[in-house]
Each structure stands twice: as structure tokens, then as C-alpha cells.
Amino acid sequence: MNLNSLSQFNHKKALITGGLGFIGSNLAHRLIDLGAKVLLVDSLIPEYGGNLYNIQSIQNQVKINISDVRDEHSMRYLVQGQDYLFNLAGQTSHLDSMHDPYTDLDINCKAQLSILEACRKYNPDIQIVFASTRQLYGKPDYLPVDENHLVRPVDVNGINKMAGEWYHILYNNVYGIRACALRLTNTYGPRMRIKDARQTFLGIWIRLLIEDKPFEVWGGEQLRDFTYVDDAVDALLKAALAPEAKGNIYNLGGNQTLSLKETADILIAANQGGHYHIREFPPERKSIDIGDYYSDDTRIRSQLQWQPQIPLEQGLQQTLTYYRQHLPHYL
16 A cells, blocks of 8 residues: 555544544644544543644644543444544553553443444444554563564553453454554654653653753663654554455554663754663562563554654654644643
């Protein structure tokens, strides 16, 4: 599939749950550029990623519904007439899921079932892409991790996301609701949450760096890969259009594998200054840390002709530039 095929979104109706959040808002910008009619659903719960400023430049070109995906009656109405559903709403904090497992269960598991039931009853022709996570794999048995690796999450968030993902595959296989899942890894870029580490550790690193404060690198030797948000959006769009994606699960990866210390050094270089401290993992984080992780994303590269385009250095520079210009809106 070539990028020109994305023109298929022209005049199509696309619903994005979590649409005011990090990935959802970047996806919304791209869909507007492609001529789609975009409906954003977001609860704007303060602890999550939603931020109205994320769509400030397109606010008159999208429809916004402030609603919670846990509200079955809202979702029943909202899915009707939509061509595509990009299901990105979720609770992303691993630590929060351990402190408040029932809320995580409601959002990442029960609400996903409600959304799928709404689609089954009121819009069975919709095409769904579900944003899943590499956290499902837990501590890897081998590297890089492909989709055949065992899934054994190390926290409540991972277990609930795993159930949410498999509800989508089940409804694809049993009811013919066309759905697939992307297992995202360390997505970063403009519009991500940076006021704390609920979304990604890179967010708090970037915030402290811009504020000219040192940031902490826990451990430092763990290996990771990173996906720039524009590359993640490309994957979501391609997965929505590709017939062969239905019922499939895909890893997303990056074009480099780096230690956290190397990542911190690249970030400092991109910022042309700054400093960090290496420290031991806090005990509550250590208990759910997965060690080294990086993806084998051969399946999505071969089946959907997706591959990451933005190197980490460039992505971090673009992210820093964005927050230097817009920082007050993210604090």
C-alpha cells in the first residue's frame, strides 16, 4: 500500500476515542488534512491525556463530544454512521493501575466491550483500529519481541489492555466487525502529556529539560525503541485501510534501539544542553519494570508497507521545539 491510498479517507467519517489526547489529536490533524470528517470523543478527565489545546488549530474543522467511553448510551449514539473508529481511549499509567485497579478495569476492559457491542448492534460495517501496547508482553524471553511472544503482563494495566485487545480480535473473528490492534511502544512527540510521567517517561524528561532542571534516569542500561507520533499515525491509517489487517495484531517499533542513558544523551544533545542524574529504580516501579524491550515489527512492515521515518534525534528536536513554543498549555 502506498501513501497515496490514504486519499481514501477523503469525505469519510472517522470517530476517534481519546481524540483530545496525544495520539488522537495528532491523528485528527492528519485526517483533517486528508479530507475526513472527524468526530473526537474524550472525557477530559484531568489525570488522562486529553487537552483542548491539542486541537486548537483545527477546532472549527472537527466535532467534539465530551463523553466517557464508559457511557454505553453515548457510545451507542456516537458510533452510528461512522466509517472508521480509531479506539485510542485508555488509562495509560501503569502505576495508577496498581493503585486503582477497578478504574483501570472499567476503562481499559469493560468499556472496550461496551464500544464493541455498540458497533455490533448499531454499526456492524465500521472498521476499527485499537491502540494496544507492548506492555502486554511483560519481561521478554527473547529480543527483539515479535507478535508470537507469550503475553504475560506485569501490571494491572497490561492485563486489562490485553483483554481489551482480544475483545477486538474476538469480535472480528466471531461477528465480522472489522478490527485490528497495534501494539505501540514508547510513542513520543508534540502534544504528549509532559506534566508528569503518566503517559511516558520522556514527557517528564522534556518538561524538566525545558525548565532548565535536571531529570532522573532510572537504571540507565535498559534497552528501548521509540516511535515518533507521526509514524504511529501512519500505522493507524494504513491499518484502517488494509483488508489484510483485519483480525491481525501488529507490533510498532522504531528505527533505533538505545539504552535509557543513550536516549538521555541524545535528548541533551537535541536540546543543546542540560543534565540528568542516574538513580536506582524506586521500589514500586522496580516491581513492574520489564527490563530490556525492543520490537520486531517485521509483520507490519511486510504486510502494510509501514516503516518508521523519523529518527530519534529529529523527533526529539521537533518535540522540544513544540514545547518551547507551547509549554504553558501543557503544565
